[in-house]
Amino acid sequence: xxxxxxxxxxxxxxxLTAALATACLLLLLLxxxxxxxxxxxxxxxxxxxxRRAVADPGLTHxxxxxxxxxxxxxxxxxxCAVIVALLVWRLRDRVLGMWLLVTCALxxxxxxxxxxxxxxxxxxxxxxxxxxxxxxFPSGHAMTATVVCGLALWLLRRYGAGPVLWGxxxxxxxxxxxxxxxxxxxLGVHWPSxxxxxxxLGALTVALSTTAYEKWRGPNSRP
Numbered sequence: 001x002x003x004x005x006x007x008x009x010x011x012x013x014x015x016l017t018a019a020l021a022t023a024c025l026l027l028l029l030l031x032x033x034x035x036x037x038x039x040x041x042x043x044x045x046x047x048x049x050x051r052r053a054v055a056d057p058g059l060t061h062x063x064x065x066x067x068x069x070x071x072x073x074x075x076x077x078x079x080c081a082v083i084v085a086l087l088v089w090r091l092r093d094r095v096l097g098m099w100l101l102v103t104c105a106l107x108x109x110x111x112x113x114x115x116x117x118x119x120x121x122x123x124x125x126x127x128x129x130x131x132x133x134x135x136x137f138p139s140g141h142a143m144t145a146t147v148v149c150g151l152a153l154w155l156l157r158r159y160g161a162g163p164v165l166w167g168x169x170x171x172x173x174x175x176x177x178x179x180x181x182x183x184x185x186x187l188g189v190h191w192p193s194x195x196x197x198x199x200x201l202g203a204l205t206v207a208l209s210t211t212a213y214e215k216w217r218g219p220n221s222r223p
Contacts, residue, residue, distance in 0.1 A: 013211050020204040027197050031137050032118050042191040046123050050188045053129045060129050063183040067130075071180035073108075073144040080104050080148045083155065091159075096213070100151055103209040107147045110201065111140050123188050130187035139190050139198035142181045146202025149173035154210045177202075 030038050053060045069075065084097040115135040122136040134140075149172075156169050181195035 013207055017204065017207040017211065020200060020207055024197070024200045024204055027193060027200060028114070028118070028137075031120060031193055031197065038193055042193055045192050046185065046188060046190075049185055050123070050125060050129075053186050053188060054127055057129075060186065063186045064130055066179060067141065067183035067187060071141060071145055071176055071183065073140050076144045076148040077104060080151070083152060087155075095217070099209070099213055103151065103205065104144075104147060107143060107202065107205045108140075110205070111138060111143050111198075114138055114201075115140075120191075120194070123191065125188055128188060130189055132189035136190055137194045137197055138201050139181065139184055139194045141184050142177070142190075142195045142198025143202040143205075144198075145177050145180045146199050147205050149177055150203060150206030151209070154206065 053063075080100060084100050087093045087097040087100070112134070115137065118137045119135050120137040122132060153169060153173055156166055161169065177199065181199060184190040184195055185192060
């Protein structure tokens, strides 16, 4: 990666951040109010997926491995810790490293606070293929993956990653963020709106964090 790209101006994110905040608030209100069309759609999707999960134990086992090990929130947080270690060791940027850690921690706090406030029950099955703890909304797996992958992509763009590295990182991030949400649905431990809420809240967290950092330190600041 070459820091020369730091001289390019940062793209304004205000419209995107506002759109994400509006979408998050709207979805939160619909879920908290128990809006029937949304609940009916959630129910029809998870019932169809659960029938397939029960009928295909091999694919279900693969989804459990991906969900519980590869894309588990603690695995994603460990990946963030590795990124922070590289920032401090290779680039001597302790401030940005701490900023990433605080962003991930605040994202987890917001996630747990919303789970407690909304208190949405998870899907219940007579023949479950997996289990999960705490309330359903938002999906912690989906939100954590979105935050960590989003921050990683922002760092690569900030430090001028080449097209090959950027393309690989983007592909891995998209697969991880979408994949972890789909595994949670396949395993029957979340409603689709939980996963959507995790994606939206994760994206909003990244947008707010990176915008605040660039306003504070400057979009072209060098370590």
